[in-house]
Amino acid sequence: MPLEIVIEDSRWDDLDLTALADVALTETLSHLSVEHALCEVSLLACDDARIAVLNADFRGKPSATNVLSWPAEERAASQAGERPEPVQPGPDGMIELGDIAISYDTCAAEAAAAGKPPSEHVTHLISHATLHLLGFDHENAQDAALMEGLEIEILGKLGLDNPYRES
Template identity: 50%
Template sequence: MVADVQLEDPRWEACDLEAIAEAAAAAVCIWAGLDPDLVEVAVLGCDDARIAELNGDFRDKPQPTNVLSWPEEELGADQPGGKPYSPSPDHDGQYALGDIAIAWETCEREALEAGKPIKDHATHLVVHAMLHLLGYDHVQDADGDLMEAIEVEILWKLGIANPYAD
């Protein structure tokens, strides 16, 4: 199992966040050349109040956001637009990549505003967060362009249309 999912908000059960997280995490692992059976990621399905608390505690931004991630290792690239470092396995050859939290109300609202199924948007957010755990970010334009292209590629393989297309 790739994703260890905890549901604080029961609304995530209706869209099966466990299956979404597992599929999205496995797809990112495969794209990154990691055996999904050797990778573990913790995923918290919560509400806006909880994610606002986490966002305040860890980013000093006490407001809701769609998804947060906490990488186990700092893997960021040395140069903008560069490939991040590969994660290190533990002594058993396992990869603990980190933690993800995703907020129901924000995810649902964004999906409705974009006219897309919440499952597709939640999948996109988990893919996005998984890439953060692997050292990708979008602070610099070159990094954002790279990360977006990777997201589109992985989502396409999962049967989800380009979320950035007009």
């Protein structure tokens, strides 16, 4: 799978982000029967200051967040609670999924608050963002139930806990 990672914050080096991203992307795509070897994804590993600028520029929300995603094309389902159409390779045989940005500061703070290792939380967030690239969303209750259910299944296959279970 062509995965381009740009690390702007050296604190990411301690987490082996390449390995985490590869596992999260591969398991998420495989779970949805998408050939991961054909998919192209770019990942920006940054800090809260950078992601706040991106969040303001693209979502009109001038605050930090944990992860953002930009699908290469609109893939959302036409009806709430339905799965998006399966992705198809382009003329070059590849599937351009899109871009992800993830903030170290917010991820580390959320992991600490949840009492889990940062690597587990980052794996969850990359899987979450990958689902967004595939057209899944959580803007309404039906879509959220579908997307969260997929995340629970995917993370379970990786031996990780349900991120939506109340402690």
